Amino acid sequence: MGVGRDERAWVRGAQAGSVSDLEALFKLHWPRAYRAAYLVCRDAAAAEDIAQESFLAAVRALDRFDRRRPFGPWLHRIVVNRAIDWSRARALRSEVALYEPAAGAEQALPSGNSHTVASALASLSTEHRAVIVLRHLLEYTPGEIAELLDLPRGTVNSRLRRGLDELGERIEEEVR
């Protein structure tokens, strides 16, 4: 049985009140939801909050959810839009430096290639980070990203192009 059929069965089970089916859905989607939120907002605690709130929104809307539709895009739409909103709000808040990262949540960046990409990605604008994460981590097509972010497809394409160009430049600077 494929993931899509599994997922539909889990959604149906969760709608019927099965905790184990909800847990299966959670385990399937948590790593990417959390990682996507983290890559967009670059704050582990905020990413946890955003991903958790997105799942809570899913629980609240579960009874109304159309199980013929895939669960992932619906969840990722909430996650990435919330992460974008959070990042924009942080940019406007002057008190952001007042709180410290929670213990154990310090940035444990790996060495090597992924660290370089991660730090280069962090230097891009929120909008560019979001489309790159949606395209290259969550593997949505530009058309799907346009739908998820409620943007014209041309805007998504140009953000992707510009974001990847900038990312390449930053990586070159870092490895130099």
Add this chain to the structure above:
Amino acid sequence: MNEERLRNALLAEAAPDELAAGDRAWETVRAAFETREPVPRPLRYTKPLLALAFAAALVAAALTPPGRALADDVRDAVVGVDKAKPDLFSVRGGGRLIVESDAGAWVVDADGSRRLLGPYREASWSPFARFVVAARANELAALEPDGTVRWKLARPRVRFPRWGGGATDTRIAYLSGGRLHVVAGDGTGDVDAGGLPAAAPVAPAWRPGGRFVVAYADTLGRVHAYDPAGSLLWRSAPHAHPRVLAWSSDGTRLALVTADRVVVLAGSTGRPLSTRFLRGVTDATFAPRGHELAVVRAKDVLVLPDRGRPQRVFGGAGAFDGIAWSPDRRWLLVGWRDADQWVFVRVAGKRRIEAVSRVTEQFDSARFPRVAGWCCASQR
């Protein structure tokens, strides 16, 4: 970098704390799932039509002069409880109250007598109601219930002092700016709980029982259970916009109220036991010697059992402010701000409502006086 390498690099990027964060989030999601209320079925088409017809009739009525007059009457109908007493002759359920008004902090005895302690705010009882701790802008003060000052401590931007402990050893937790401080009950040994994240503007809460454990919420809405000797016992998942923390009297449950939900956490682990989506709750308190949680929000006073549906024990137009449980757990005291009344709701046995009017005037205040504690109903 090609697309494949970029994707691999994003997948290899370690998202900090991913497994622990997932465990915390799952506990919260599971608790919300297990306590969710069933969504009502959509209305059949006849019901919206009826509602539309009713609304149209109301609009039509409101457009005529008599209709407008009726609408004005309805709008102004925050009349409060009928036959309310004109003065606070006694405190229903006994015990003593701490009240905050513009004039300062007051102690109210069971016979209704009132004493102004001074120009303090955010006062609360010591564990056995022998003392009161209160705040001024840059001062923490411990007082006797007759207003005698036992000691003072100058600290910047003092807020939410809360006294915890037992008969022989006590501590006071408070916020100074965004920092959690803990000081001994005699005013010595004040420490900034350094290294912890900044605190949200929420009163810290001491866990009842032998060991000193204080819970506080940080700016991200995580609740921390902290032993003032220096160790963090647990930390919860984040819950945005925290407002209130309240322990059950046996210390097994900690209620967290946020802008849109009430989460009950296990006192020993921080694991969520239940999550109820209730928007606009402004105050909450556990029943003495019980796990029923009374909450107040605009137009509603609810009692939330451990399991099962919330019970609406009082409601009315206008805003409510503050809730306290009587020491004998038979009565709830609710401030009905827009009616300028305190409402005593008997929740044990046959339901009964009693009220006191003109509360603002009785406490020499311009704003509605708030009940900050009913000794010794709870250890908030």
